[in-house]
Amino acid sequence: MDNYIEFKNIKKAFIGQLAVKNVSFSIRKGEIHALLGENGAGKTTLLNILHGLFPATEGEIFIGGKKVEFFDSKDAIKEGIAKVHQEINLVPEMTVMQNIMLGDEKRKGILLNKKQMYQETEEILKKLKCKFNAKDKVSRLNTGEKQMLQIAKALKGQAKIISFDEPTSSLSNNEVKTLFSIIKELKSQGITVIYISHKLDEIYELCDRATIMRDGEYINTFEIKGLDKSVLIKNMVGRDVEMFAKRQKPLRANYLQTVLSVEHISGKEGYEDISFNLYKGEILGFFGLVGAKRTEMMKGIFGATPLIQGKIYKNNKEIKNCSPYNAISHSIGFLPENRKEEGFIKDLNNTDNMALASLDYFERNFFQNKKQKYKNALEKGKRVGLMPNDPDFITRNLSGGNQQKVIVGKWLTTNADILIFDEPTKGIDVGSKADIYAIMEELLEEGKSIIMISSELPEIIGMSDRIIVMHEGKITGVLKREEFNEAEILLRAVGGKE
Amino acid sequence: MKTKFKNLNREISVLTALVVMTILFGIINPVFIGSDNLTDIINQSTIYGLMGLGMTFVIVSGGIDLSVGSAFALIGVIVSKLSVAGMPPLVVILTGLLIGFLLGAINGILISNMKLQPFIATMGTMSVFRGIAYVLSKGMPILNVPTQFRNTVDGIIAGNIRISIIIFAFFAIIFHVLLKETKFGNYVYAIGGNEESARLSGVKITFNKIMIYGIGMMGTSMAALVQIGKLGTGEASAAQGYELNAIAAVAIGGASMAGGRGGVVGTVLGAILFSALKVGLIVSGVETFYQYIATGLVIVIAAYIEIIQAKLADKKGMKLVKKEKKL
Numbered sequence: 018m019d020n021y022i023e024f025k026n027i028k029k030a031f032i033g034q035l036a037v038k039n040v041s042f043s044i045r046k047g048e049i050h051a052l053l054g055e056n057g058a059g060k061t062t063l064l065n066i067l068h069g070l071f072p073a074t075e076g077e078i079f080i081g082g083k084k085v086e087f088f089d090s091k092d093a094i095k096e097g098i099a100k101v102h103q104e105i106n107l108v109p110e111m112t113v114m115q116n117i118m119l120g121d122e123k124r125k126g127i128l129l130n131k132k133q134m135y136q137e138t139e140e141i142l143k144k145l146k147c148k149f150n151a152k153d154k155v156s157r158l159n160t161g162e163k164q165m166l167q168i169a170k171a172l173k174g175q176a177k178i179i180s181f182d183e184p185t186s187s188l189s190n191n192e193v194k195t196l197f198s199i200i201k202e203l204k205s206q207g208i209t210v211i212y213i214s215h216k217l218d219e220i221y222e223l224c225d226r227a228t229i230m231r232d233g234e235y236i237n238t239f240e241i242k243g244l245d246k247s248v249l250i251k252n253m254v255g256r257d258v259e260m261f262a263k264r265q266k267p268l269r270a271n272y273l274q275t276v277l278s279v280e281h282i283s284g285k286e287g288y289e290d291i292s293f294n295l296y297k298g299e300i301l302g303f304f305g306l307v308g309a310k311r312t313e314m315m316k317g318i319f320g321a322t323p324l325i326q327g328k329i330y331k332n333n334k335e336i337k338n339c340s341p342y343n344a345i346s347h348s349i350g351f352l353p354e355n356r357k358e359e360g361f362i363k364d365l366n367n368t369d370n371m372a373l374a375s376l377d378y379f380e381r382n383f384f385q386n387k388k389q390k391y392k393n394a395l396e397k398g399k400r401v402g403l404m405p406n407d408p409d410f411i412t413r414n415l416s417g418g419n420q421q422k423v424i425v426g427k428w429l430t431t432n433a434d435i436l437i438f439d440e441p442t443k444g445i446d447v448g449s450k451a452d453i454y455a456i457m458e459e460l461l462e463e464g465k466s467i468i469m470i471s472s473e474l475p476e477i478i479g480m481s482d483r484i485i486v487m488h489e490g491k492i493t494g495v496l497k498r499e500e501f502n503e504a505e506i507l508l509r510a511v512g513g514k515e
Numbered sequence: 516m517k518t519k520f521k522n523l524n525r526e527i528s529v530l531t532a533l534v535v536m537t538i539l540f541g542i543i544n545p546v547f548i549g550s551d552n553l554t555d556i557i558n559q560s561t562i563y564g565l566m567g568l569g570m571t572f573v574i575v576s577g578g579i580d581l582s583v584g585s586a587f588a589l590i591g592v593i594v595s596k597l598s599v600a601g602m603p604p605l606v607v608i609l610t611g612l613l614i615g616f617l618l619g620a621i622n623g624i625l626i627s628n629m630k631l632q633p634f635i636a637t638m639g640t641m642s643v644f645r646g647i648a649y650v651l652s653k654g655m656p657i658l659n660v661p662t663q664f665r666n667t668v669d670g671i672i673a674g675n676i677r678i679s680i681i682i683f684a685f686f687a688i689i690f691h692v693l694l695k696e697t698k699f700g701n702y703v704y705a706i707g708g709n710e711e712s713a714r715l716s717g718v719k720i721t722f723n724k725i726m727i728y729g730i731g732m733m734g735t736s737m738a739a740l741v742q743i744g745k746l747g748t749g750e751a752s753a754a755q756g757y758e759l760n761a762i763a764a765v766a767i768g769g770a771s772m773a774g775g776r777g778g779v780v781g782t783v784l785g786a787i788l789f790s791a792l793k794v795g796l797i798v799s800g801v802e803t804f805y806q807y808i809a810t811g812l813v814i815v816i817a818a819y820i821e822i823i824q825a826k827l828a829d830k831k832g833m834k835l836v837k838k839e840k841k842l
């Protein structure tokens with residue numbers, strides 16, 4: 018069937034903004050169909066309409082020739098239309114099993130049939146090669162594991178259509194591989210898959226066709242096979258952009274000046290005896306697979322979680338009883354990986370979110386200088402390419418990638434000397450990534466130093482001055498730029514060489 | 516396209532409800548809209564209003580304080596004793612406010628340092644504060660608070676207008692400015708919106724929570740002081756159930772019980788609406804029993820109005836599409 022899912026003249030308006038403008042296209046049965054476009058193009062909004070999270074303002078959707086209209090996502094799931102959401106949507110206080118079975122609990126009479134539910138959960142977890150258990154509490158899982166759990170939840174049951182909204186943005190290579198083999202298996206079972214991602218390699222590996230949206234409008238649909246990447250990008254962004262992460266300016270690290278020195282730190286989260294130096298003007302990349310404990314270790318350095326042992330020196334002065342407050346007063350910033358839970362405050366607007374870590378700076382005789390905050394938000398928004406760049410906009414209502422840009426703006430506002438970026442380009446589109454890289458280089462020029470955690474090998478290799486590789490909580494290699502080599506890095510990341 | 520998101524919707528709808536109610540009660544009984552009666556409504560709103568101001572801070576920060584009614588009684592007992600013992604009114608007021616801050620700070624310490632849930636912690640102190648009030652007063656009312664003190668907090672300025680109204684207005688302005696214009700106020704919203712994210716932004720959670728509960732309780736202190744002024748008596752059994760009325764004023768004013776949203780303007784309007792309803796029902800000759808029902812309904816309806824507004828917003832979006840079409 019050529020027009021299995023058909024979008025007809027779909028429009029969606031939010032107050033003051035048309036997010037989707039008259040979009041019509043169709044998706045074939047059993048294909049893997051990519052939905053591409055810049056941040057804020059309307060991809061998530063379109064899928065949310067299909068999945069019944071909110072109604073379209075105008076327009077119709079047909080599935081298999083029949084008009085469908087779901088009033089909430091439960092209706093959609095009943096019809097076999099499941100979605101892996103862009104943002105993590107789990108109940109932290111419940112177990113893995115309870116989250117997977119939520120809304121579809123198995124019963125024996127009036128009582129819950131826990132045995133059956135555990136059995137089904139274990140099966141899905143095994144299929145997805147998850148390392149956590151059905152009985153684990155969700156609040157204990159890390160971001161990647163939570164993402165796998167979301168996927169497990171969507172795969173349960175008899176779906177006919179499954180959408181993935183940036184499923185790999187917090188997964189590491191191995192998990193991505195597992196996910197892809199499962200998506201391919203879904204395809205072989207005749208299930209239709211809609212796939213959103215900003216990583217073009219994934220699109221080429223996985224998808225049959227791709228539909229491109231820009232600024233809420235339908236642009237075009239392409240067959241992926243034989244399609245040139247630059248054509249794809251040009252359609253997405255409307256101009257040519259630099260596709261690869263690379264340094265545009267001369268390197269400027271000064272290896273005689275240590276700005277941060279970490280000595281033998283360990284934490285109960287499982288990182289052990291970590292020591293390294295960060296030099297002025299360098300980007301120090303951290304690479305590792307899931308379970309490498311990079312995020313956990315950085316949180317220890319930033320004081321968000323306690324250290325069991327070890328010392329941290331900023332400009333040769335020890336930072337004692339470190340807390341985020343202390344770290345920030347020592348001019349260290351930390352951009353967390355998990356934006357919804359850790360990155361911003363949901364009810365605040367862009368002005369207040371970007372100012373939050375710098376309120377002392379905006380204080381004049383006990384009062385906050387609101388005008389200055391507004392100006393700051395406007396200026397930082399412009400610098401990171403925020404769309405819409407409206408300081409009064411509630412951050413929660415921005416698209417995922419734009420929320421990420423607000424958080425980058427927030428840490429730029431602190432003017433910290435040392436910035437720890439944990440997956441800084443997570444969810445950011447191809448065009449804007451280059452902007453973020455350019456900002457990082459500007460920061461170095463301003464005399465700052467950067468630690469970057471990234472799970473994207475090309476990004477780490479392209480941007481870092483040195484790379485530290487970690488495996489299961491330990492450092493397994495420190496590489497200089499001239500030694501960078503994909504195979505070598507991966508070998509150390511799996512713990513094959515120390 | 517530029518949008519100004521001024522979230523005044525809720526304030527406007529409470530104000531509308533207030534106006535509609537005034538007109539309705541006015542039609543039923545013209546006495547209601549007499550100027551004496553209108554100032555009376557405001558006079559009566561000061562107690563819940565002052566308590567509600569503090570409760571706004573607590574609720575916006577994502578907490579709850581069930582102990583305010585008991586703290587009210589305890590502070591009332593202490594200040595009336597001090598006043599009867601001959602302490603000058605201004606000193607009594609300052610002492611009352613200080614005690615309020617300390618009681619609130621105790622709640623804050625239980626919640627932030629000892630990590631108790633606000634509901635549990637303040638349910639505990641609710642009983643403890645009440646007990647201390649009984650112990651201090653030996654269960655007897657403290658009578659004959661000097662007129663000098665009573666005039667200081669609730670004397671008549673002109674006609675029917677009392678000092679307590681000025682005090683309420685003064686506190687409302689201070690609390691509003693504190694919440695909207697200062698670093699501390701920004702932190703209150705941040706903590707209520709997402710505590711972990713606030714912490715990672717360098718907000719000192721423990722310190723700020725102690726301040727939130729402490730400063731919040733100062734609103735209750737002032738309410739207790741005003742009440743002693745009105746009645747001339749301090750009693751350990753005073754203010755039973757007032758915590759719920761204070762919470763109701765905040766809820767009607769549009770604060771989210773989950774934290775992160777709300778404001779002083781809404782709470783003030785909520786408190787006035789609350790007392791207008793009470794007075795209106797009395798003036799219209801409705802039996803006391805029905806007044807409970809009506810009050811409950813108003814709380815539910817106020818919350819529902821917000822949900823309807825969200826739907827209206829969707830319709831507004833629809834209009835936008837039509838406009839776009841014409842262009």
Ligand SMILES: Nc1ncnc2c1ncn2[C@@H]1O[C@H](COP(=O)(O)OP(=O)(O)OP(=O)(O)O)[C@@H](O)[C@H]1O
Nearest residue numbers: 031036056057058059060061062414415416417418
């Ligand atoms: N609840 C809302 N209220 C107002 N505007 C909204 C709301 N939700 C989304 N928008 C707007 O709709 C537009 C499209 O957002 P959407 O999330 O669909 O983008 P996207 O293509 O998924 O982007 P990304 O790649 O960043 O995830 C954005 O400009 C966003 O600001």
Ligand SMILES: [Mg+2]
Nearest residue numbers: 061103416417
């Ligand atoms: Mg999206």
